[in-house]
Amino acid sequence: MATVTIEGVRKSYGRTxxxxxIDLEIASGEFIALVGPSGSGKxxxxxVIAGLEEIDAGRILxxxxxxxxxxPSERDMAMVFQSYALYPHMTVAENMVFALRMxxxxxxxxxxxxxxxxxxxxxxDYANRKPGQLSGGQRQRVAMGRAIVRQPQVFLFxxxxxxxxxxxxxxxxLELRAxxxxxxxTSIFVTHDQIExxxxxxxxxxxxxxxxxxxxxxxxxYREPRNRFVASFIGSPEINMLRGVLSPGAGHxxxxxxxxxxxxRVTAERKxxxxxxxxxxxxxxxxxxxxxxxxxxxxxxxxxDAFLLGKTPAGRITARVDPDSENGLADRVTAGQRLHVQxxxxxxxxxxxxxxxxxxxx
Amino acid sequence: MTxxxxxxxxxxxxxxxxxxxxxxxxxLWVLSNAFKYxxxxxxxxxxxxxxxxxxxxxxxxRQSHFLWNLFNSALVAVISTAIVIVTATMAAFTLGRLKVxxxxxxxxxxxxxxxQMLPTLxxxxxxxxxxxxxxxxxxxxxxxxxxxxxxxxxxxxLMLSFMSALPHELFxxxxxxxxxxxxxxxxxxxxxxRGGMVAATALIFIFSWSDFAIALALTSPRTMTAPxxxxxxxxxxxxxxxxxxxxxxxxxxxxxxxxxxxxxxxxRGLLAGAVK
Numbered sequence: 001m002a003t004v005t006i007e008g009v010r011k012s013y014g015r016t017x018x019x020x021x022i023d024l025e026i027a028s029g030e031f032i033a034l035v036g037p038s039g040s041g042k043x044x045x046x047x048v049i050a051g052l053e054e055i056d057a058g059r060i061l062x063x064x065x066x067x068x069x070x071x072p073s074e075r076d077m078a079m080v081f082q083s084y085a086l087y088p089h090m091t092v093a094e095n096m097v098f099a100l101r102m103x104x105x106x107x108x109x110x111x112x113x114x115x116x117x118x119x120x121x122x123x124x125d126y127a128n129r130k131p132g133q134l135s136g137g138q139r140q141r142v143a144m145g146r147a148i149v150r151q152p153q154v155f156l157f158x159x160x161x162x163x164x165x166x167x168x169x170x171x172x173x174l175e176l177r178a179x180x181x182x183x184x185x186t187s188i189f190v191t192h193d194q195i196e197x198x199x200x201x202x203x204x205x206x207x208x209x210x211x212x213x214x215x216x217x218x219x220x221x222y223r224e225p226r227n228r229f230v231a232s233f234i235g236s237p238e239i240n241m242l243r244g245v246l247s248p249g250a251g252h253x254x255x256x257x258x259x260x261x262x263x264x265r266v267t268a269e270r271k272x273x274x275x276x277x278x279x280x281x282x283x284x285x286x287x288x289x290x291x292x293x294x295x296x297x298x299x300x301x302x303x304x305d306a307f308l309l310g311k312t313p314a315g316r317i318t319a320r321v322d323p324d325s326e327n328g329l330a331d332r333v334t335a336g337q338r339l340h341v342q343x344x345x346x347x348x349x350x351x352x353x354x355x356x357x358x359x360x361x362x
Numbered sequence: 363m364t365x366x367x368x369x370x371x372x373x374x375x376x377x378x379x380x381x382x383x384x385x386x387x388x389x390l391w392v393l394s395n396a397f398k399y400x401x402x403x404x405x406x407x408x409x410x411x412x413x414x415x416x417x418x419x420x421x422x423x424r425q426s427h428f429l430w431n432l433f434n435s436a437l438v439a440v441i442s443t444a445i446v447i448v449t450a451t452m453a454a455f456t457l458g459r460l461k462v463x464x465x466x467x468x469x470x471x472x473x474x475x476x477x478q479m480l481p482t483l484x485x486x487x488x489x490x491x492x493x494x495x496x497x498x499x500x501x502x503x504x505x506x507x508x509x510x511x512x513x514x515x516x517x518x519x520l521m522l523s524f525m526s527a528l529p530h531e532l533f534x535x536x537x538x539x540x541x542x543x544x545x546x547x548x549x550x551x552x553x554x555x556r557g558g559m560v561a562a563t564a565l566i567f568i569f570s571w572s573d574f575a576i577a578l579a580l581t582s583p584r585t586m587t588a589p590x591x592x593x594x595x596x597x598x599x600x601x602x603x604x605x606x607x608x609x610x611x612x613x614x615x616x617x618x619x620x621x622x623x624x625x626x627x628x629x630r631g632l633l634a635g636a637v638k
Contacts, residue, residue: 047534050534050538052534052537052538071537071540072534072537072538073537073538073539073540073541077538078538079534079535079538081531081534081535082531083529083531085529085531085532085534085535086535087532087535087536087550088554089553089554098539098549099538099539099540102539102540102541102545103540146535146539
């Protein structure tokens with residue numbers, strides 16, 4: 001267990017600045033996810049923490065101790081690589097204990113830890129196989145095992161689930177989180193998959209072009225995004241983002257000339273980006289004063305959800321429909337059909353079109 | 363199959379067989395000469411009585427020291443190949459896997475490439491003068507070191523391609539696991555490029571074994587290698603075709619064995635890095 005503190009860390013390759021000065025405080029025992037699109041610097045940041053990349057400025061502290069110049073092996077951190085990076089010429093057991101052997105640990109202790117880790121991962125029967133003889137999921141376990149036997153203060157994960165198929169990934173997510181809780185170490189997890197970040201992390205650090213866009217719990221990030229980027233990046237399907245003028249009107253506020261239902265306090269007229277998630281758009285067959293006309297362009301049925309993609313006078317909108325209710329609406333809708341949508345005003349998020357920052361209501 | 367495809371097949375086969383014939387037929391002709399009497403060779407008789415006299419002359423006559431020449435060839439090839447492979451593997455690890463300034467890397471590789479591109483004969487004269495000046499001309503040291511110098515660029519490029527084919531993350535993992543550069547080489551890089559080393563060894567050995575230009579200029583009768591010895595059978599008034607052919611046959615054998623053993627690795631070696 002250890003806190004990791006990143007103070008003003010800056011990293012550039014030649015003239016390209018990958019990470020502008022960044023500050024981050026990771027609490028002891030925390031599971032933190034670094035999320036962002038590719039090129040956001042999340043993997044670089046992880047490698048910087050690991051000591052695999054040198055930094056141009058700033059400090060990295062582990063439990064208050066400066067480790068900025070320490071070798072990767074002296075940092076008491078273990079890393080699980082995206083490609084797993086297992087040594088192909090060593091058996092599973094040899095792979096797992098390699099770090100301990102290099103440190104000259106007591107053979108009895110090595111054996112004890114190996115046995116425990118193999119049992120924990122259900123890999124006891126595979127100890128003498130080479131990585132080439134294992135399936136993708138098993139290799140992933142060995143990579144985890146290699147980190148576990150070291151009993152490090154900090155686990156670093158670099159997209160460790162991205163090479164697994166969807167089903168295995170979902171199962172491994174749970175296992176990994178359970179493992180973290182059991183071991184109690186601090187975990188830093190890099191992913192571009194928002195579902196992984198949302199489901200596993202205590203806190204999410206959302207990065208874009210090296211800059212931290214927001215740090216918060218999954219709930220905070222989803223419900224109270226600081227800016228347009230965060231709102232758009234998190235959530236699937238993506239949040240609906242409409243640009244237009246919001247005006248208070250006479251008692252009933254309107255957006256882009258279309259009436260809004262009650263629930264949104266608007267004090268002055270201004271241009272905004274209006275964000276509303278698909279689940280906060282309700283679909284109706286009958287018109288009403290605060291419903292917008294909606295022409296269906298496509299229907300996506302995913303099993304537990306159905307999404308209607310279509311046009312409104314304010315712009316394109318995706319709306320979620322519960323396939324089991326609303327009178328089986330989802331099954332009857334076809335492309336080209338004209339329906340009506342209502343934006344749930346109290347869930348609307350407003351952003352400044354210039355800065356992208358979130359505006360307080362009204 | 364359409365006529366065009368058939369024509370294509372025929373053309374492709376013709377090229378392959380033609381190329382094979384270009385290599386195999388002269389070799390077979392030389393090899394068959396090894397078992398012929400001189401008179402049959404000179405008159406160009408294809409089917410003739412078989413004799414072992416050429417081999418007897420080559421191996422046991424007092425004018426010929428062919429076994430000693432074969433030993434010299436082996437000594438020079440084994441030692442120079444060993445030095446080349448060890449040096450090239452370590453250099454490839456350093457250049458390909460460690461933090462080496464870019465200009466130094468390009469300087470070394472560029473120099474090696476230039477050296478590889480120039481014909482051997484360009485250098486032979488200078489080498490002769492240099493070894494003569496230090497009093498080492500005609501010694502094993504001179505031939506072996508010159509072979510090392512001559513074959514090192516090829517070895518370096520081969521080993522570099524194997525080394526670069528290893529995934530980067532493997533070495534990052536090794537660093538996390540606490541490996542020093544030396545341990546990274548011995549425990550991770552070395553075991554994984556062993557196949558490549560076998561391929562490079564086979565190729566470099568054959569280069570050294572079959573070298574003529576360097577050995578001709580730098581050996582004395584005591585250190586003479588097999589290819590040079592074979593050439594001595596062509597004298598002013600008498601070309602001893604039979605002995606030459608027998609010598610050629612004997613000197614092909616080790617190279618042939620190496621190719622058969624290393625073939626699997628050689629093909630992989632030449633293809634390394636071609637497909638990701």
